[in-house]
Amino acid sequence: MHEVLHPQGWAPALGYANGIAAEGRTVFLGGQIGWNAAQKFETDELVGQVRQTLENIVAVLAEADASSADIVSLTWFMTDLDEYTEHLREIGRAYRDIIGKHFPAMAVVEVRRLVEKRAKVEIQAIAVIPAKNTADDSRTA
Secondary structure, eight states: OOEEEOOTTOOOOSSSBSEEEOOEEEEEEEEEESBOTTSOBSOOSHHHHHHHHHHHHHHHHHHTTOOGGGEEEEEEEESOHHHHHHTHHHHHHHHHHHTOSOOOEEEEEEOSOOSSTTOSEEEEEEEEEEOOOHHHHHHHO
16 A cells, blocks of 8 residues: 655645655556557647556556556656646646546656657656555455
8 A cells, every 4th residue: 555645734735746655566667658559659749648658657557467556656757848837737637537536756857858759748657566465365265
């Protein structure tokens, strides 16, 4: 289980967590971008690339038998923070559609460009899959 770390007296963190404490199997995802499984961009629009990037993260997590609920940290690399803030509402909608209402520790950084020239966003993720409690498993058997 993950524990959200929020110091007493701090204003609420909206759409992210200040910190997460977790125990279990750690999964590190390389930076994912907004292209499909064939490494083809279907759109040059930021929101569409964010949506595809998040879908890519979920697909890689599935390979580790993990889900979006296991994400403890996301680092977003954006080529244009102004474009990001202009579309924040739509990006938030895409995030909730794919990741849900799970908000890990996050950072957003503007970069001059990404390795793939058409990419507008790259997201690196860290997930922790909680260890199975064998005592709980024996009670359900």
